[in-house]
Every structure is written in C-alpha cells, then in structure tokens.
Amino acid sequence: xxxxxxxxxxxxxxxxxxxxxxxxxxxxxxxxxxxxxxxxxxxxxxxxxxxxxxxxxxxxxxxxxxxxxxxxxxxxxxxxxxxxxxxxxxxxxxxxxxxxxxxxxxxxxxxxxxxxxxxxxxxxxxxxxxxxxxxxxxxxxxxxxxxxxxxxxxxxxxxxxxxxxxxxxxxxxxxxxxxxxxxxxxxxxxxxxxxxxxxxxxxxxxxxxxxxxxxxxxxxxxxxxxxxxxxxxxxxxxxxxxxxxxxxxxxxxxxxxxxxxxxxxxxxxxxxxxxxxxxxxxxxxxxxxxxxxxxxxxxxxxxxxxxxxxxxxxxxxxxxxxxxxxxxxxxxxxxxxxxxxxxxxxxxxxxxxxxxxxxxxx
DNA sequence: AAACCGGGGCT
DNA sequence: AGCCCAGGTTT
Numbered sequence: 001x002x003x004x005x006x007x008x009x010x011x012x013x014x015x016x017x018x019x020x021x022x023x024x025x026x027x028x029x030x031x032x033x034x035x036x037x038x039x040x041x042x043x044x045x046x047x048x049x050x051x052x053x054x055x056x057x058x059x060x061x062x063x064x065x066x067x068x069x070x071x072x073x074x075x076x077x078x079x080x081x082x083x084x085x086x087x088x089x090x091x092x093x094x095x096x097x098x099x100x101x102x103x104x105x106x107x108x109x110x111x112x113x114x115x116x117x118x119x120x121x122x123x124x125x126x127x128x129x130x131x132x133x134x135x136x137x138x139x140x141x142x143x144x145x146x147x148x149x150x151x152x153x154x155x156x157x158x159x160x161x162x163x164x165x166x167x168x169x170x171x172x173x174x175x176x177x178x179x180x181x182x183x184x185x186x187x188x189x190x191x192x193x194x195x196x197x198x199x200x201x202x203x204x205x206x207x208x209x210x211x212x213x214x215x216x217x218x219x220x221x222x223x224x225x226x227x228x229x230x231x232x233x234x235x236x237x238x239x240x241x242x243x244x245x246x247x248x249x250x251x252x253x254x255x256x257x258x259x260x261x262x263x264x265x266x267x268x269x270x271x272x273x274x275x276x277x278x279x280x281x282x283x284x285x286x287x288x289x290x291x292x293x294x295x296x297x298x299x300x301x302x303x304x305x306x307x308x309x310x311x312x313x314x315x316x317x318x319x320x321x322x323x324x325x326x327x328x329x330x331x332x333x334x335x336x337x338x339x340x341x342x343x344x345x346x347x348x349x350x351x352x353x354x355x356x357x358x359x360x361x362x
Numbered sequence: 363a364a365a366c367c368g369g370g371g372c373t
Numbered sequence: 374a375g376c377c378c379a380g381g382t383t384t
C-alpha cells in the first residue's frame with residue numbers, strides 16, 4: 001500500500017482532473033518526445049499549437065529525420081530556446097540512421113540523446129513504456145516542497161538530488177505514467193506558483209506548508225537572475241527584391257536563426273544620415289546606396305538580457321566584398337526563414353516585400 | 363557550480 | 374518589475 005499522498009493524487013487524477021491535452025495517454029514515444037521537448041520551460045498553452053503543427057508536418061520520426069533544417073526551425077520560430085530544435089533534429093537523425101529508427105526505451109539510453117535530460121528521460125520511459133522513473137519538473141519541486149514544508153533549495157545540485165529521491169519514493173510503481181501525469185497536472189492547476197487553491201486542495205490536511213502558513217515561501221530558490229543590456233542595430237540591405245540574410249552560427253542567443261547585418265554596440269547608437277554614411281563607407285566600403293528607413297527603437301526582454309536596437313533599411317546598387325558571406329534571399333524564399341522575435345517585430349511593422357499585399361488591396 | 367539559452371503570461 | 378513555465382547543455 002502506497003502512502004496517502006500518492007493515493008490521493010491518483011484519485012484526484014481519476015476523478016477531478018479535467019486537464020485535456022493531445023499527448024495525454026499517447027503511447028507513441030516519438031510523439032511523447034516531441035511534446036516533452038516543446039514543453040521544456042514552456043507553458044502548455046504556449047506549446048499546444050506548436051505541437052499540433054509539428055505532428056502534422058512530421059508525423060513520424062523518419063519524416064523529421066529527413067526534413068531540411070530550415071523547415072524545422074521555421075516550425076519552431078517564436079517558441080524560444082532554439083537549441084531544443086537543434087537537438088531535436090540531431091537526435092531524430094541519430095535514431096533514424098544509427099539506431100535503425102527504433103526509439104530507445106531504457107532511461108539510461110534515452111539520457112544519451114541530445115536534448116534529453118533526467119526529466120524528459122523519466123517522462124518518455126514512464127509514459128511510453130511504464131518504466132518506474134519519477135518525473136521531477138517545476139510542478140513536482142513545488143508540490144513536494146510545500147507538502148513536506150521543505151525549505152531545501154530546488155536549484156542546487158544537492159537540492160535536485162534530494163527531491164529526486166523523494167519523488168522516486170512517492171512514485172506509484174504499478175502506475176508510473178498516470179502518477180507522473182497526476183502530480184504535474186496537480187501542480188499546474190491546484191498547487192500553482194502564485195495563487196494556489198489551498199482551500200479546495202485535497203491535500204490541505206496533509207500539507208505542512210499549509211498548516212504552517214509557508215505556502216507562499218515555497219519552493220526556495222537560491223539563485224536570482226541578472227539581466228545585461230545589449231544594443232543590436234540591424235542593417236537591412238536590400239537590392240531590388242532581394243535581402244541580405246545570414247545564419248547566426250556562433251554560440252549566442254538565437255543560434256541557427258537568421259538575421260541581417262548586425263552592428264552591436266555598448267551603448268545605444270544615434271543614427272543619422274551622416275553616421276550612416278561614415279559607417280557604410282569606412283566599415284563596409286559602400287559608396288552608392290539609398291536609406292529607405294530608420295526604424296523606431298525596438299526592445300525585447302529575454303530571461304538574461306535586455307535587447308534594444310533599430311533597423312536601418314539600405315538599398316544597394318551592388319553588394320560589396322565585405323558582405324559576400326551573406327545570402328541574397330529573394331522575395332519568395334524569404335518567408336521560409338526563421339527569425340528571432342526581435343526581428344519579426346520589425347518585419348511585422350515594415351514588410352520589406354509588402355508591395356504585393358498593397359496591390360491586393362487596390 | 364555557475365552561466366547560458368526565449369518568449370509569454372500572471373501578479 | 375519580478376517570477377515562473379512538463380529543462381538541458383556548456384564552461
């Protein structure tokens with residue numbers, strides 16, 4: 001007989017949990033994998049449409065393994081944490097070409113795949129194969145720390161190990177997938193971070209934090225985030241109906257997404273006809289050009305960075321040698337590329353190729 | 363162990 | 374403005 005905590009969670013899941021999600025009860029490891037990667041550090045409501053689009057475009061592991069990188073990134077566009085997408089492509093191809101297309105089943109084998117850590121390995125092995133591994137995500141940390149009145153920090157190596165052991169003890173080994181579903185749904189809908197529903201909680205008589213009034217202090221985190229300011233100005237070089245675009249290959253935010261010519265500075269730049277001319281001549285060797293647009297300042301807040309900058313649209317007669325490493329993208333193919341939100345904010349305001357749309361309106 | 367990696371929603 | 378989200382990788 002399992003403890004009261006586990007019993008009540010399972011019962012709650014059967015009788016009261018009304019959360020419906022397309023991957024619930026799914027047994028196809030590939031689909032579970034896609035859903036779990038999409039949901040890493042991502043709310044269910046935000047990831048839902050991405051999951052639907054992804055499964056529709058790539059119904060099987062093989063179809064994903066054979067897809068072009070850019071198409072996969074386009075489907076991931078706007079979801080953030082783009083290394084997830086890179087790793088997804090890498091692991092799909094690895095399974096397809098090196099593992100005979102057969103998805104690994106054991107926890108340790110799943111852990112070997114890029115992009116799969118302890119949480120995702122536990123999720124796949126329990127949901128798809130019923131193996132006895134407890135998921136420990138943000139929900140589980142919160143539920144366990146509150147019920148136990150446990151002030152062990154959740155963002156330290158020791159703390160993670162601590163809650164992992166507790167989660168494993170609480171696991172219903174006969175029903176691992178359902179138990180894992182139950183505790184995460186419970187954390188997401190009842191034992192919520194901000195305004196938890198303690199008065200109607202089935203565990204409020206078993207909850208140490210509720211009894212002691214500690215609920216809003218738990219779970220404990222030690223680290224806090226520090227944001228740094230970055231000033232990114234983009235020169236959007238056009239030439240007729242083409243745009244100069246390149247892929248962000250270096251290790252930084254938005255790796256593998258596309259961008260224009262980037263000019264990053266320590267402080268906010270003041271651009272005018274004169275500073276633009278000097279920059280284009282001295283840095284890029286551009287003599288003949290037309291300034292089409294100097295945009296307003298755009299801002300975006302990331303978890304660890306504050307981004308700010310402008311977009312300067314320049315039409316060129318010819319492409320100088322300094323820009324030959326850029327791809328000249330035609331109108332038709334431009335929409336196939338994935339851009340960071342910061343750039344899409346500008347493109348939404350100032351469609352570079354909006355002429356077609358304007359014609360439709362006439 | 364600490365730093366890094368997005369974007370969105372809630373309070 | 375601060376916190377959190379079905380975390381993981383790199384340094």
